[in-house]
Amino acid sequence: MTKKKIGRQTVKLLNPPSILATYSIVGPKEGEGPLSNYFHHILQDDLYGEDSWEKAESKMLKEAVKSAVMEARLTLEDIDYLFAGDLLNQLMSSTFAARDLQIPYFGLFGACSTMAQALSLAAMMIDGGYGHHIIATTSSHFSSAERQFRFPLELGNQRPLTTQWTVTGAGAAVIAQRGKGPYITHITTGKVLDYGIIDANNMGAAMAPAAVDTIRAHFEDIGNSPDEYDLIITGDLGKIGRNIAGDLLRKEGINVEKKLKDCGVEIFDHDKQDTHAGGSGCGCSAVVFSGYLYKMLKEKRFNKILLVSTGALLSPTSIQQGESIPSIAHAVTIEGGLDG
Structure with missing residues (x-):
């Protein structure tokens, strides 16, 4: 029997899953950056019509999932599992989005590594024959992350030059048993x-x-x-x-x-x-x-x-x-x- 596990940490997928479609939503600052032409949707307001940054982040994730599914010409009922994660306590953004999406859900936390973690687990599930279509998705929001990990924005603290700017955005990918790649x-x-x-x-x-x-x-x-x-x-x-x-x-x-x-x-x-x-x-x-x-x-x-x-x-x-x-x-x- 051919083994899928090779070496200490790596898996070779014998029936490599296809990424049918993706969707990306970003905030205004990200939309002004050098990759702006590649994003699917750029927000004009990082509150996204909501009354808190946390709700806006959850909405981004939910809409990224729904739009990726539409790009793949599928429906939410076609999706077997949702692998999702974010930075907020108790995976607030992902869990509240999953509540509305009503897709069987695995909440993941790997901090900023979560997108590759989600892609990994979704691909292994597909390769193992446990589903036909799986969503991998993550989100973050500058303002919600600042509030949780650093200081209230209202304080206007000076940021050290070593700090990084938390991206406001959500990305979703539809992983499938069959497709034309990648x-x-x-x-x-x-x-x-x-x-x-x-x-x-x-x-x-x-x-x-x-x-x-x-x-x-x-x-x-x-x-x-x-x-x-x-x-x-x-x-x-x-x-x-x-x-x-x-x-x-x-x-x-x-x-x-x-x-x-x-x-x-x-x-x-x-x-x-x-x-x-x-x-x-x-x-x-x-x-x-x-x-x-x-x-x-x-x-x-x-x-x-x-x-x-x-x-x-x-x-x-x-x-x-x-x-x-x-x-x-x-x-x-x-x-x-x-x-x-």
Whole structure:
């Protein structure tokens, strides 16, 4: 019997699921960035017609799911499972959206790594024969995250240059048993690492070692070369974390410098938009994948990418108690075709 598990952390999908459709919704600031032409919907108001930022975030996630399903020419009744997550306590955005969507629901928390986690679990469920159509989705909102993890916006606190700007956005993908691609072919599940970083305003430094560990494990398990990929893109290391990851990978003997990008760097124009170290949040890799990366794969401008969503597993309680920041990264190989 052919084994799907290869190496310590990686799974090879024998019947690679197809990503039928995606949908991305972003806030006004994200809509002013360099990837604006790739997003499906740009909000004019980050309250999205609601009376709180938390409700607006949940609405973004719900509408991203509904729109992705429509893009796939399906109905909500065609969806077997919903894998969703966000940053808020008790997965508020995802749970309240799932309440309205009425799709069998798995709530996930991997901090900002949750999109790759959702894609991983959805693909394994499809490959295992446990469903025909599954949604993977995540969301975040700058204002709801600031209120939970940092300070009330009304205080107008000065942000250190190492901080990142939580992306306001939601991305959703329909994973299917059959389709014309792009396909999810490999999954490398990360481990929780903690190098003692205690500064919640420098999450890129906390997450970079986890990204490096997962990327290294991916290539060790599969035995292939970074040269086979058009792009290796982390979720939200930002400028500081991305540079640290590049240095650590070089020390590991993994030369990906020309192919290593970061969603948090790509989504904003840092010179014009004053986002300091870059973007972050569950919605960061979700909207960059569901908007920009998916379209590049569909247009065959990329044939094979490695999406490595990164997450800082801190909480308001852990920070208040002086704990360091555990981090994780999950990697998903997505290919435009199955020829190689």
